[in-house]
Amino acid sequence: MLKPLSPSRWDYTTAAHLLNRAGFGGTPAEINHLVQLGPDQAVASLVDYETIPDPVVNPAWAHPDPDRIKHYQALRDAATPEARRLLILEQNQFVQRSMVELRGWWLHRMAYGPRPFQEKMVLFWHGHFATSVEKVRDPYYMWQQNDLFRRHATGNWELLLLESGKDPAMLVWLDQAQSRKNHPNENYAREVMELFSLGEGHYTEKDISEGARALTGWSLDRINQEYVYRPFLHDNGEKVFLGRHGNLDGDDVIAQIVAQPQAARFITGKLWNYFAGQMPSEELNEALAGVFRENNNNFKPLLEVMFRSEEFYDAEIIRNQVKSPVQWLVGSVRMLECELPPPILCMGMLRQLGQDLFNPPNVKGWDGGITWITTNTLLTRYNDAQSLVRGTPPNLTAADFAPKAGGQGGQKVAHFAAQLRMGGVALDKIFTPAELANKNELVASLERRLLQAPLSGQQEQTLNDFLAAKPQLTHDDILTVIRLVMSTPEYQVA
Amino acid sequence: MKNEITLQTRRQFLRTTMLGSALSWTVPAFLADTFSALHAGAADSATQIVTGKDATILVVLQMAGGNDGINTVVPYSSDDYHRARPRLGLTGDQIIKINGDVGFNAALAGFKDLYDAGQLSVIQGVGYPNPNRSHFRSTEIWQTASDADRIEKYGWLGRYFDNACAGADPTVGVTIGNQLPEAFFAKQPKGIVFNNPQNYRFVSGEHAKMGGADMTEESYKKLNELEMSGNAPEDNSGGSIASLPAGMPMQGGRAVDFITRTALDAQVSSDEVRAIAARVKNQAEYPASQLGSSLGLVSKLIGGGLPTRVYYVSQGGYDTHTNQIGTQQRLLKDLGDSLKAFTADLKAQGNMQRVVVMTFSEFGRRVAENANGGTDHGAAAPMFVIGNQVKAGLLGRYPSLAPADLYQGDIRYNVDFRSIYAGLLEDWLKTPSAPILGRQFENLKVV
Numbered sequence: 001m002l003k004p005l006s007p008s009r010w011d012y013t014t015a016a017h018l019l020n021r022a023g024f025g026g027t028p029a030e031i032n033h034l035v036q037l038g039p040d041q042a043v044a045s046l047v048d049y050e051t052i053p054d055p056v057v058n059p060a061w062a063h064p065d066p067d068r069i070k071h072y073q074a075l076r077d078a079a080t081p082e083a084r085r086l087l088i089l090e091q092n093q094f095v096q097r098s099m100v101e102l103r104g105w106w107l108h109r110m111a112y113g114p115r116p117f118q119e120k121m122v123l124f125w126h127g128h129f130a131t132s133v134e135k136v137r138d139p140y141y142m143w144q145q146n147d148l149f150r151r152h153a154t155g156n157w158e159l160l161l162l163e164s165g166k167d168p169a170m171l172v173w174l175d176q177a178q179s180r181k182n183h184p185n186e187n188y189a190r191e192v193m194e195l196f197s198l199g200e201g202h203y204t205e206k207d208i209s210e211g212a213r214a215l216t217g218w219s220l221d222r223i224n225q226e227y228v229y230r231p232f233l234h235d236n237g238e239k240v241f242l243g244r245h246g247n248l249d250g251d252d253v254i255a256q257i258v259a260q261p262q263a264a265r266f267i268t269g270k271l272w273n274y275f276a277g278q279m280p281s282e283e284l285n286e287a288l289a290g291v292f293r294e295n296n297n298n299f300k301p302l303l304e305v306m307f308r309s310e311e312f313y314d315a316e317i318i319r320n321q322v323k324s325p326v327q328w329l330v331g332s333v334r335m336l337e338c339e340l341p342p343p344i345l346c347m348g349m350l351r352q353l354g355q356d357l358f359n360p361p362n363v364k365g366w367d368g369g370i371t372w373i374t375t376n377t378l379l380t381r382y383n384d385a386q387s388l389v390r391g392t393p394p395n396l397t398a399a400d401f402a403p404k405a406g407g408q409g410g411q412k413v414a415h416f417a418a419q420l421r422m423g424g425v426a427l428d429k430i431f432t433p434a435e436l437a438n439k440n441e442l443v444a445s446l447e448r449r450l451l452q453a454p455l456s457g458q459q460e461q462t463l464n465d466f467l468a469a470k471p472q473l474t475h476d477d478i479l480t481v482i483r484l485v486m487s488t489p490e491y492q493v494a
Numbered sequence: 495m496k497n498e499i500t501l502q503t504r505r506q507f508l509r510t511t512m513l514g515s516a517l518s519w520t521v522p523a524f525l526a527d528t529f530s531a532l533h534a535g536a537a538d539s540a541t542q543i544v545t546g547k548d549a550t551i552l553v554v555l556q557m558a559g560g561n562d563g564i565n566t567v568v569p570y571s572s573d574d575y576h577r578a579r580p581r582l583g584l585t586g587d588q589i590i591k592i593n594g595d596v597g598f599n600a601a602l603a604g605f606k607d608l609y610d611a612g613q614l615s616v617i618q619g620v621g622y623p624n625p626n627r628s629h630f631r632s633t634e635i636w637q638t639a640s641d642a643d644r645i646e647k648y649g650w651l652g653r654y655f656d657n658a659c660a661g662a663d664p665t666v667g668v669t670i671g672n673q674l675p676e677a678f679f680a681k682q683p684k685g686i687v688f689n690n691p692q693n694y695r696f697v698s699g700e701h702a703k704m705g706g707a708d709m710t711e712e713s714y715k716k717l718n719e720l721e722m723s724g725n726a727p728e729d730n731s732g733g734s735i736a737s738l739p740a741g742m743p744m745q746g747g748r749a750v751d752f753i754t755r756t757a758l759d760a761q762v763s764s765d766e767v768r769a770i771a772a773r774v775k776n777q778a779e780y781p782a783s784q785l786g787s788s789l790g791l792v793s794k795l796i797g798g799g800l801p802t803r804v805y806y807v808s809q810g811g812y813d814t815h816t817n818q819i820g821t822q823q824r825l826l827k828d829l830g831d832s833l834k835a836f837t838a839d840l841k842a843q844g845n846m847q848r849v850v851v852m853t854f855s856e857f858g859r860r861v862a863e864n865a866n867g868g869t870d871h872g873a874a875a876p877m878f879v880i881g882n883q884v885k886a887g888l889l890g891r892y893p894s895l896a897p898a899d900l901y902q903g904d905i906r907y908n909v910d911f912r913s914i915y916a917g918l919l920e921d922w923l924k925t926p927s928a929p930i931l932g933r934q935f936e937n938l939k940v941v
Contacts (some may be wrong), residue, residue, distance in 0.1 A: 081866040085816060134630040186643070195645075277749075322749050351673065361676060362634060364647045370752050374674065375664050375760035376687045376694065378753065382714070383697050395693055399672035402810070455717075462716040466709055480699070480710055487696070488717045489753035 001287035002309045009313060010039045016452035017318050020494040021275050022046045022307055023116035025331035027430075028449055043307045047154070047300065049115040056113060059105055061098055062143045064225040072223075098139035103350075103357050104343025106146060110330045111340045121153035121299075122146060123326060124274050126357070129164050129196060130365035131173045133358045140225060141169040142358050157267060157297040158258040161197060165254060166227040168220055174363065177220035181235035184212035191363055193257065202262045203242060210239045214248040258297060264289040268302065276312060277321030277369075284311060319453055322372050323494050325353035328381060331494065332388055332486070335450055337430055339423030341388070348396040348417060349387075352380050373492065385486035389479050391424025393417065427478055439467040442478070446485045455490060550922050553792060553805045553851040554651070555785075556675070557829070559812030560629065562822060563858035563875025564905070566602070567616055567892075571595045574861075574895035582818060582863040592616075596892060601823040604830025605878070612886040613837060614878060615940050617914060619893040621874030621907025625857065629813070629871075632856040637676035639912050639931050650915055650930060651804050652680030658925040659684065659803065664759040665766070668795065669806040670788040677806065685804075686763055691771040691791070695764045718757035770798030777842035778835040783828045785809040789836040797843045803923060812855060816866040829853075833880060850881035850922055850941060854911065860903050861895055874907035877914060879940045883922075889940070913938040 005014070015034040019026050023046060034042040065071070071091075078084035110119040126149060133142050145167050152160045164170055165188065171177040179185035189212035193203045217234030220227065239248045242256045257263055268288035272280040280288060288302065295301040306312055323331060329349060333340050340346065350356055354377055360366055387394040396417055401410035427436065430449065435441045443463050447454050454460070463481060470477045485491060568584050569575045571594060576583040589597035590606045596618075598605050608614040624642040626632045638646035648656070651667060659666045660682070667678055667685025678685045688694035698710040774794040780786035788807040795802065809829060814821050833851060840846040858875025874893055893905035900906070916927040916935040928934040 081816070085866070132630070135628060190643075191645070320749050322753070354674070361679065362647070363645050367647065367679075370749060371680075371683050373753050373756050374683045374685070374687075375756055375763055376674075378756050379694065379696055379760050379764065386697065386699055390699070392699075395697075397672060397689065399689070459717050462713050466713045469709060483699075484710065484713050484717060487714050489750045489757055492753050493749050 001284060002291065002305055002311065004308045005039055005310050005313050007039060010042075011035060012448075013318065013452060014039075014313050015042060017313060017494075018042060018046070018307060020327075020331070020452075021277075021312075021321070023120055024110055024327060024334055025494065026334050027337060031452070039308060043304060046117040047304050047307065049118050052114045054114055056105075056109055058147075059098065059101055059139075059143060062140060062147075064140065068223055068225065095133075095137055095139055099133055099142065099358060100343050100347055102139055102143055102146075103347050104340075106357060107326070107330060107340055107343070107346050110326070111333050118150060118153050122149045124271070125149035125153070125160075125164075127274075127360065127365040127368075128270065129170065130360035130363050131169050131358075132360055132362075136169045136172045138169070138172075138225075141167075141172065145169040146358075154300040154303060155298065157263070157292075157299070158254060161192070161254045161258065162251065164196075165192060165215075165250065166218060168225060168227060171218065171220040171227065176215060176218050177222075179212065179216050179218070180233040181213070181216045184209070184216050184235065186212040188212075189215055189253070192253075195364060197257050197263050197266055198260060199262070199266050202260065202266075206240075207242055210241045210248075211253050213237065214239050214241055214253045215250040218250045261289070261293075264292045264297065268292050271299075271303070272306065274368075275306065276317050278317070280311075319451075319490075319493055321494055322369055323492055324366070324368060324372060325350050325355035325377075326357065327494065328353065328492070329384075332385070336388060336425050336482070338388060338391075338425050341394075341422045342417075342420045344401075344413065344417050345394060345396070345420055345422065348400040349380075349384055349394050351400050352394075352396070353377050353384070378492070381492060382487040385483050385491075387422065389425050389483045389486070391422040393420060393422065425479060425482060427475060431478075436473075436478070439464065439473070442467070442481065446482060450482075450485050451490055453490070455485075455488065459488065459490075549801075549803065549848070550924070551796060551803060551805065551849045552918060552922060553789075553807065553849060554677070555829075555833075555851055555853045556806070556808035557812050557825075557853055557855040558633070558808055558810040559814075559855070560632075560857045560859060560871055561812040561825075561855040561875060562814060562818060562869050562872075563855070564861065564869075564895075565818070565822060566599050566826060567592075567618065567876045568597050568599060569595060569892050569895060570597050572895050574897065578862045578895065580863070581867060582869065592888065596888070599823070599826050601826040602830040604827075604832075604834035607834060608837065608880060609886070613882060613884065614880050615884040615886055616888050617877045617879065617909055617938070617940065618888060618890040619874050619905065619908035620877045620890070620911050620914065621858075622910055622912070623907075625873035625904065625907070627857065627871040627873075629856055634676060636854055636856055636911065638679075639915055646932075647679065648681060649675065649677035649679040651677045651806070652684075653930045654804070654919065654923065654925065655684040656681045657929050658923070662803075663763070663801045664756075665763045665800050665802050667804045667806070668792075668800070668802045670791055671806070671808055675806055675808075686767075688767070691768045694767055696761075715761060718754065718761065720754060720758070766798075766800060767795065770795055770800060774798045776839055778839035780835040780839075781828050781831045783809075783832065785828055786832045786835065789832050790839070793836055793839040793843070796840065796845050796849065814859070815864065815868040815870060818863075818868040837880065846882050850879060850884060850918065852880075852914070852918060853878040858905070861900060861905060862903060873901070873904035877911065879914070879918075881941065883941045885940055889938070909938060910935060914940055917941065 012031060012035055016031045019031055019034060037045060075084065075087050078087060110116065113119055131145060136142060148163055148167055152163060174188035174191055175185045176188040186208050190208045194200055213235040217229050217231060219230045219233055234249065236247055241248055241253060242260065244256045265285055269280055269285045272285065272288060291305050292302045329346065354372060355366055384394050396414060398410035398414040401413040431445060435445045443460060463484060466481065467473065565582060565584060568589050570584065570589050584599065588600050590600050590603060591597040605614055622635060622642060626635060626642055635642055637649050639650035640646040655667055664684060664686055669675060669678065669685060669687040670689065671687060672689055674687050686694065696711060696714050698708050700708050700710045771791065771794055774797045776790050776793060780790040785807065792805045792807060809825065811821065811825055837846060840849055854877055855875060857872055859869035859872040864870055890909045893908060895905060912931050912935045916931060916937045917940045919925055919927040919930055920937055921939065922941045
């Protein structure tokens with residue numbers, strides 16, 4: 001189990017696989033660079049990102065609001081209902097504007113940032129601790145949680161669970177901020193075990209109610225916008241949680257969870273599934289959990305072993321994962337060497353494709369895998385490919401920008417979005433003159449760049465027929481061929 | 495039947511062959527036969543085919559934003575009502591009386607006609623235990639039919655598709671809108687979503703040339719077809735890539751096989767939907783609203799014989815915190831008029847017997863009006879079920895508006911919405927409800 005991959009298998013295919021899964025894919029030049037490095041150095045170049053400078057500047061509003069209390073007072077003292085309505089409207093507009101910016105900021109990090117693997121982990125943790133702005137309604141909290149996932153991306157399991165539990169967005173999302181000793185709210189206590197660390201069947205209903213009692217006191221300071229421990233909300237009675245007795249508090253709850261062997265198995269299985277595209281066998285997951293525990297529940301050593309292992313490069317694993325919408329969009333931009341669309345368009349596209357960042361469908365996160373693909377998301381991918389390649393705006397309407405539950409907003413945004421332009425593909429950037437001059441070379445080059453594998457004989461024939469029918473290949477014809485390669489089932493997997 | 499195989503029937507053949515063949519994911523063999531037979535006869539069929547020509551259809555209509563149920567079905571004789579709503583309380587000709595106690599908001603004249611014709615069931619006081627007042631969360635509870643303290647991953651209609659429609663045509667569920675509603679979330683995602691049939695398609699971008707074939711579109715179709723060599727897909731992987739172990743490409747059950755099947759579904763359903771929308775004409779006048787056009791489209795698709803069991807349409811704007819009267823009147827008039835047109839259209843088509851419409855909203859609103867001429871988020875509200883087969887009239891009883899009977903300012907529910915889901919699943923869609931709803935709810939016999 002988990003033997004390192006033989007260097008003899010290290011080539012364009014396996015290096016591309018690593019870059020697709022531990023990052024968001026890349027250009028043939030980037031893949032070839034990894035081939036040159038050899039498997040160990042290639043993995044290290046992605047996973048050992050701490051020494052790579054990260055110059056990305058945070059959004060201007062990514063800090064506590066110094067005038068928070070004034071805003072509350074203004075709202076309370078509004079002279080008329082109309083004045084109050086305007087204040088609320090202004091606040092809502094700020095939330096919407098900032099959240100569009102935040103989505104763009106994060107996608108930009110994924111597409112162009114110096115640490116793609118770190119962002120891939122942030123995306124994992126976002127799907128794992130799935131928190132939605134629909135309820136949190138505070139861009140600063142959403143940014144802060146995102147930043148927390150980045151800081152702890154490959155860190156320690158117990159520390160991550162502790163910090164994510166005390167994170168303001170989570171305190172709001174799962175109602176821990178409203179929990180108090182006489183009325184403990186069980187929402188977080190339940191989900192931290194069911195969804196974040198153990199899975200159903202590894203705790204009792206009694207553990208939930210006792211855990212909720214222990215967690216009382218974890219609270220949110222809404223003025224300073226930070227976690228606060230409030231002793232007067234804490235239940236100081238005796239509790240029994242997962243077999244441990246005492247006047248337990250929230251930190252004890254997390255420590256006791258992580259002490260369960262299942263807490264390692266749960267997260268190593270989920271990580272393998274995220275990176276390899278399928279759940280590990282029981283035997284493989286025991287081996288992964290073993291590595292994880294030997295390394296004191298630190299993620300980085302585990303991930304290094306994973307990405308070097310033979311199992312990760314099995315024929316069942318390579319090119320057998322459905323790209324998530326984010327992977328599809330960011331990966332396309334990287335492989336096509338074109339610009340990421342403006343944030344508002346990215347948001348609309350990802351919503352249509354089923355993965356609106358900062359807005360997962362519920363606390364279970366995105367289901368992933370084949371559920372990304374429906375008849376309409378597939379057609380949308382094929383049509384969005386056209387937009388990316390040609391730089392024409394995608395087909396978005398007001399409803400794609402409206403708040404999720406109710407409301408009719410979005411008209412203005414849609415109108416604005418329709419005016420925006422995108423970069424499109426520059427042919428001389430991705431093809432050599434020789435490739436542009438030779439129809440067979442053109443198709444082979446696209447296969448290397450976009451699929452890192454050949455299409456079927458019939459598919460190649462279809463593309464060759466298309467090219468053969470054009471006596472004089474135009475710029476437009478070549479863009480169409482790129483789009484056609486992206487409009488195949490094969491392009492939807494990596 | 496014609497002897498020549500057109501492109502269209504060839505793709506349908508491919509799809510049905512894939513469904514029935516050993517490489518498909520979950521489809522039992524007997525279904526393959528059904529599908530081949532159904533598709534063979536489907537081309538000109540004017541009726542539903544998925545489970546026989548008399549299959550029933552459910553139309554779910556979401557009133558998004560939280561409709562004020564109290565001013566929709568108005569308890570006009572209640573003093574508590576008028577005390578709680580000095581400005582918003584409806585009186586006189588703002589009401590169409592149903593009986594001595596309750597009446598429709600006068601904007602719902604369309605509903606009164608349906609009610610008198612025995613086609614409308616009004617279920618009073620529908621809600622669920624521990625009501626949640628967040629749009630987001632309460633919508634989710636209605637969409638997934640979960641308990642208020644449980645998160646469910648899949649929607650109630652998605653679980654219906656998973657449980658009762660394995661291997662069905664992708665058009666078994668159709669949403670008119672932009673996004674798949676959470677109610678459709680499923681283990682094996684099914685159902686199609688579109689606003690405008692013209693957008694539910696591969697857009698070639700090539701300018702239509704008179705008489706000339708669209709090469710981009712034809713190429714796309716060929717790139718997404720199962721190959722016609724007659725071999726199993728293991729054998730037609732075409733080129734090889736040096737470093738991939740033998741046998742690697744395209745084994746049964748690989749993700750790309752699933753996507754290829756979905757691509758065929760997309761082609762076939764996209765062609766069908768656009769053909770039907772162009773061919774079938776509405777036989778009633780719909781309001782010029784989003785809801786009107788959605789229902790007009792649903793009617794066309796039913797008339798055109800799309801093998802759909804569940805349609806989903808929605809109408810937004812019910813979050814009436816300020817100046818409620820005019821906004822709600824406009825929305826309810828649109829609702830009543832659209833549904834009246836829809837039923838008239840279906841009747842003219844001869845399909846009224848096969849269709850039931852169910853409305854829902856994530857919550858009702860507070861009994862007391864607020865200071866802005868509106869109402870805030872509440873709890874229970876009435877639901878409407880429409881069709882020839884429904885148990886017409888007022889069902890359940892109107893919850894008390896007496897201050898002592900309220901729970902945190904809201905009326906208390908009498909009927910759990912899941913007992914209506916249970917009734918529709920069992921008696922209309924003819925499938926056991928417990929596996930879908932998680933447990934056996936009392937079946938409120940609405941049909």
